[in-house]
Amino acid sequence: ISSFQPPADLHHDWVGPPDRLSNLRPMKFYTPKLESKLEQELRNLRMDTQDWNQNFWLNQNITFNKEKEKFIHSRLKAKGIGLRDEEGRKNTLSAEEMAEFYKEFLDINYNKHVNYNKEWYKRNFTITWLMGRVVLQNAWRKWRRRKEVEQ
Amino acid sequence: MSQLSSTSSTNESSGHCQQCSQPDNEDHHWSTRTQIPGHGNLTAAALKHWAWLPWERGGDQSPSAQCGRKRGAGSGCRARSGSGARWRRVVGEGRGAGKEASVSDTETMYSVLCQLLPGRLGVCVFETLQKVTIIKQFPKVIVRRYRSGSHEWLTFEHFTIPKCQYVTKIDKGLYQHAKPKAAPSASPFPEKQSIANDEAVIRSVQQIPAITSYPSSLEDDNMTEKTAMADDKDTAQGIKEAKQWKEMKVQLSDLPGIYARLSKIKLTALVATTASAGFAMAPVPFDLGCFLLATFGTGLASCAANSINQFFEVPFDSNMNRTKNRPLVRGQISPLHAVSFAVACSVPGIALLTLGVNPLTGALGAFNIFLYTCCYTPMKRLSILNTWVGSVVGAIPPIMGWTAATGTISAGALLLGGILYSWQFPHFNALSWNLREDYSRGGYRMMSVTHPLLCKRVAFRHCIALIGLSTLCSVFDVTTWTFPLISLPINLYISYLGYRFYRDSNRNSARKLFFCSLWHLPMLLLLMLTCKKSLFENENVAHHKVQTEMQG
Numbered sequence: 001i002s003s004f005q006p007p008a009d010l011h012h013d014w015v016g017p018p019d020r021l022s023n024l025r026p027m028k029f030y031t032p033k034l035e036s037k038l039e040q041e042l043r044n045l046r047m048d049t050q051d052w053n054q055n056f057w058l059n060q061n062i063t064f065n066k067e068k069e070k071f072i073h074s075r076l077k078a079k080g081i082g083l084r085d086e087e088g089r090k091n092t093l094s095a096e097e098m099a100e101f102y103k104e105f106l107d108i109n110y111n112k113h114v115n116y117n118k119e120w121y122k123r124n125f126t127i128t129w130l131m132g133r134v135v136l137q138n139a140w141r142k143w144r145r146r147k148e149v150e151q
Numbered sequence: 152m153s154q155l156s157s158t159s160s161t162n163e164s165s166g167h168c169q170q171c172s173q174p175d176n177e178d179h180h181w182s183t184r185t186q187i188p189g190h191g192n193l194t195a196a197a198l199k200h201w202a203w204l205p206w207e208r209g210g211d212q213s214p215s216a217q218c219g220r221k222r223g224a225g226s227g228c229r230a231r232s233g234s235g236a237r238w239r240r241v242v243g244e245g246r247g248a249g250k251e252a253s254v255s256d257t258e259t260m261y262s263v264l265c266q267l268l269p270g271r272l273g274v275c276v277f278e279t280l281q282k283v284t285i286i287k288q289f290p291k292v293i294v295r296r297y298r299s300g301s302h303e304w305l306t307f308e309h310f311t312i313p314k315c316q317y318v319t320k321i322d323k324g325l326y327q328h329a330k331p332k333a334a335p336s337a338s339p340f341p342e343k344q345s346i347a348n349d350e351a352v353i354r355s356v357q358q359i360p361a362i363t364s365y366p367s368s369l370e371d372d373n374m375t376e377k378t379a380m381a382d383d384k385d386t387a388q389g390i391k392e393a394k395q396w397k398e399m400k401v402q403l404s405d406l407p408g409i410y411a412r413l414s415k416i417k418l419t420a421l422v423a424t425t426a427s428a429g430f431a432m433a434p435v436p437f438d439l440g441c442f443l444l445a446t447f448g449t450g451l452a453s454c455a456a457n458s459i460n461q462f463f464e465v466p467f468d469s470n471m472n473r474t475k476n477r478p479l480v481r482g483q484i485s486p487l488h489a490v491s492f493a494v495a496c497s498v499p500g501i502a503l504l505t506l507g508v509n510p511l512t513g514a515l516g517a518f519n520i521f522l523y524t525c526c527y528t529p530m531k532r533l534s535i536l537n538t539w540v541g542s543v544v545g546a547i548p549p550i551m552g553w554t555a556a557t558g559t560i561s562a563g564a565l566l567l568g569g570i571l572y573s574w575q576f577p578h579f580n581a582l583s584w585n586l587r588e589d590y591s592r593g594g595y596r597m598m599s600v601t602h603p604l605l606c607k608r609v610a611f612r613h614c615i616a617l618i619g620l621s622t623l624c625s626v627f628d629v630t631t632w633t634f635p636l637i638s639l640p641i642n643l644y645i646s647y648l649g650y651r652f653y654r655d656s657n658r659n660s661a662r663k664l665f666f667c668s669l670w671h672l673p674m675l676l677l678l679m680l681t682c683k684k685s686l687f688e689n690e691n692v693a694h695h696k697v698q699t700e701m702q703g
Contacts (some may be wrong), residue, residue, distance in 0.1 A: 004389075004396050015482030017395040023470045025482055027399070053466055061470070064592045095587070095657065102591035102600045113594035117532050120466065124486065128462075131487040 004028070027051065038137055039077035042130040049123045056116055064105065071101040168233045186338055278289045398483055409478045413461060413489060414454035415497070421672075422548050423450040428676040429552025429567050432629060433685055437700045438556070443509040445555035449548055451500025453515040458493035459524040467532075471589040517556065535598045535605075540577035563629040568622045570675070576613035577649050578668040580606045584652075584661035607653045610664070614649035616676075618642045624679065634682035638675055645671050 006017060007029075014028045027050060029043045075084070076091055106113075184366040401409075426449040430442050461468065461479050465486070468474035478484050497520055505513025523544045530537035546568040553564035583590065583599040584606070590597050598606035621642060622635040648667050680701070 003481075004393055010398060013399040013482075016397075017392070017397050018469065018475070023475070024466060025469065025480070030395075045651065047242070057466060057470065061592065071519050089438070096603075099587060099600065099603055102587050105591050106594065106596060106600060111595065113532055117529065121463070123531070124465075126488045128490055131485060135487065 004086055019054065019058075021061055022054050024050075024057055026054075036134075036137060038130065039134050042081070042127065042134055045123070045127055045130065052123075053120075066099075067105060068101060071104075100130060168445055196224070235302075256565040299602050325437040331604040397482070399485070401484060401488070405483065409483050410492065412476075413458050413478050413484070413492060415457040415461075416454075419453040419457065420452055420544075423447075424673065425545075425571055425676065426548040427448075428680065429549030429564070430556045431552075431680055431701060432549075432563065432567060433553045433556030434563070434628075434684070439700070441508060441555060446513065447511070447551055448500045448504035448508065448516065449551055451496045451503065452520055453548075455497030455500060456520045457497070458489050459520075460528050462489045462493070463524070463528050467593045467595070470593050471586070473586065473589070474673040499574075504551075504555070511556050511558065511560075512551050512555045513545055515551045519544060519551070522547075531595050533595075533596060535596050535601055537596070538576070538579060538598055541579065542572045545575045546572035562627045566620065566624055566627055566629060570617065570624075571618060571672075573613040573616045574668065574672055574675075577610045577645060577652075577664055578672075580610040581652060581661045581665035581668065584656070585658055608657055611646075611649040611653040614642075614646040618646065621675070625682075626683050630679055630682040631684045635678060637682070638678050641671055641674055641678075 004014075011030055011032070013030050016026045016027050016028075025047070029046055031043065032039065035043070071092055072091075073092055075097060081091055160676060202624050353425045363620070386670070423446050427442065427446040430445050461477055464474075468477050469480045479489055501513050501517050501520075504516045522540065527537055527540045527544055549567040549571055550560060550564045553567060554560055557564075578598060583597045587597075587600050588602050589690065598609065618635075618639070621638045625632045625635055645664070645667050648660070648664045651662045652661075
C-alpha cells in the first residue's frame with residue numbers, strides 16, 4: 001500500500017510505521033542481486049505472510065469496531081437514549097455492558113481465532129527456520145569464497 | 152571597510168545607533184560581559200575563538216565609532232534572542248574582555264567555534280569576509296570587533312532568519328526548507344529594518360559584500376522551496392512518511408536496550424528475586440556461590456522464556472497498546488535473532504542450574520520454560536485456564552530456589568510456591584480487567600473478558616488465601632510465629648483492595664489492586680526473610696550468622 005521505496009544502495013530490509021487499520025508494520029524486503037533459491041523462497045514466504053496477516057488483522061479490527069458500534073447503538077436504543085447527548089458527544093456504555101459485547105465477540109470468532117493461531121505459528125516457524133538456513137548458507141558461501149581466494 | 156564608513160557617515164546625524172537603531176541615549180551602554188542564555192557568561196578566552204572582521208586603523212572610520220563617539224564611551228544595545236531572553240553585549244574597553252581577545256589589525260577571520268546552543272542561539276562565524284556561513288539553527292549571531300582610538304568594541308549582531316528552518320534528513324541527504332513567509336521578511340538583509348518585536352530582532356548590515364551574497368542565496372532558497380512546496384504537497388507527505396521508515400539494521404549500541412525489552416528485564420528481575428528468596432528461606436546454611444548460581448540461572452531461563460513468548464506473539468502484540476513497542480513488533484531485530492537470543496540464554500542457564508547447582512533445579516527450570524512458552528502462550532488464545540497455568544509458572548521459581556539450596560522439594564518449598572501461586576491471581580486479574588477491549592480484539596481468552604464474575608471472585612479468594620498461607624508458613628517451621636503477625640497488615644490491605652475490586656469492579660479498583668500487588672510481594676518476601684526460623688542447635692548464633700551473610 002505504501003509507496004515508499006527504500007534507497008537502492010542499502011542492503012537491508014526496511015520496516016515502516018504501523019498501518020492505521022491493521023496495526024502491523026509493513027516491511028520491504030531486500031532482494032540481493034545474486035539471490036539464491038532459498039533466499040527467494042524466504043522472501044516470498046515473508047511477503048505472503050505479511051499480506052495474509054495484513055488481511056486478517058484489517059478484517060478483524062474493522063469487524064470489531066463495526067460490531068462494537070452496532071452493539072452500542074442497539075443497547076442505547078433499547079435504553080431509549082439517543083446516540084449523542086446534549087453536548088453532541090457520543091454516548092457510551094459502561095464497562096460492564098461493554099464486557100458483554102467483548103465476551104460475545106470472542107465466542108463468535110473462536111474458531112476463526114484458533115485457525116489463525118495455527119496458521120500463524122506454522123508460518124512463523126517456517127520463516128524462522130528458513131532464515132536460519134539462509135544464514136548458514138551465506139556463511140558457507142563466504143567461507144568457500146575465502147578458501148578459493150586463498151588458493 | 153570603506154563601505155562601512157560611508158554608511159556610517161550617512162547616518163551620522165540620525166541620533167540613532169546605526170547598529171541597532173535604538174535611540175542613542177544614556178541607557179545605551181555596554182556591559183562588561185556577554186551573556187548568552189543557557190551558557191552563562193562568555194569569557195574572554197571563549198571570545199578569542201570568535202571570528203573577527205578585520206578593521207582598519209584610524210578609528211574614526213569604524214562604524215561603532217559613530218556610536219561611541221557621542222559619549223566617548225562604548226555603546227551598544229540590547230538584543231533579544233528568539234526565545235525572548237535578554238543578553239547584553241560586551242564592552243571592549245580594556246576592561247578585561249577586550250584585552251585577551253585582541254587580534255591583530257590585519258588578521259582575517261579564522262576558525263570558528265560554532266556554538267550551537269540547543270534550539271536557541273547559533274553562533275555564526277565568518278570564514279572570510281566574503282562568506283557567510285549560515286547554520287541551521289537560528290538565530291545567527293555575528294560578532295564584530297571595532298576599535299576607535301583607545302576604545303574597542305565588540306558588537307553582537309543578532310539576526311533572525313526565517314523562524315522555522317526545517318532540516319530533514321532523508322536517505323542521508325539533507326533537505327532544508329524555510330517556512331514560507333511574507334516577502335519582506337524573507338530577505339531581511341538588503342533593507343534596514345527595525346522591528347520592535349519581542350520575538351524577532353533583525354539587524355541590518357548594509358553594503359557589506361559578505362552579506363549581500365547571502366540574501367540572494369537565501370532568497371533563491373526561499374523561492375525554490377516555496378514553489379516546490381506549493382507544487383507538491385504529496386512530496387511533503389511522502390517525505391513525512393519516508394522519515395518513519397527505518398532500515399532493519401541492528402546497531403550494536405541499541406542491543407542492550409533491545410535485549411532488555413525482549414527479555415522483559417523487570418519481570419525477569421522479579422522472578423529471579425523470588426528464586427533467591429526461595430533459596431534464602433531454605434533451612435540450610437547459606438552458600439553464597441550456590442545462591443548466585445541459582446539466581447543467575449533462573450534469571451537466564453526467564454529471559455529465554457520471555458523472548459520466545461514475544462517471538463510467538465508478534466501480530467497480537469502489535470495490536471495491543473501495552474505491548475506495541477516491543478522489539479520484534481517494531482522490527483528492531485529479526486525473529487531469528489530473537490530465537491537465537493533465547494537459545495543463548497536458556498542453554499547456559501539450564502546448564503548452570505543442572506551442573507552448577509543440581510539436576511532437580513535444572514529440570515524444574517527447563518520444565519518452567521516449556522510450560523510458559525508451549526503451554527501458557529498458546530493457551531492464552533484457547534481457554535481461560537491459561538491463567539492457572541500461568542500461576543504455576545510463577546510459583547516454580549521459589550521452588551527452584553529452595554531445591555537449589557536443599558536438593559529436595561519439601562513442604563516448605565511447596566508452601567512458598569503456594570504463596571506465589573496465590574499472589575498471581577490478584578496480580579493478573581486486576582491487570583487484565585482494564586485491558587478487556589484489547590484482549591477481546593486480539594482474540595485472547597481471559598477470565599476478565601469471558602467470565603468477569605469468576606475473575607473477581609478468584610482474585611478476592613486468593614487474597615484471603617495469602618493470609619492462610621502466611622500462617623501455614625509458621626506451622627511448617629519455615630518461619631517463626633512473628634511472620635503471620637507482621638505480615639497481617641499488608642495481607643489485610645491487599646485483601647481489602649481485593650474486596651473493593653470484587654464489589655466495585657471498576658477501572659480504579661482494578662488499578663489499585665494491581666499496583667498494590669507489585670509492592671506487596673517483595674514486602675512479603677522481605678518480612679519472611681526476617682522471620683526465618685533457623686533449625687540449628689545453636690539457634691541464636693546460627694541465626695545471626697545467616698542474617699549477616701545475607702546482609703553482606
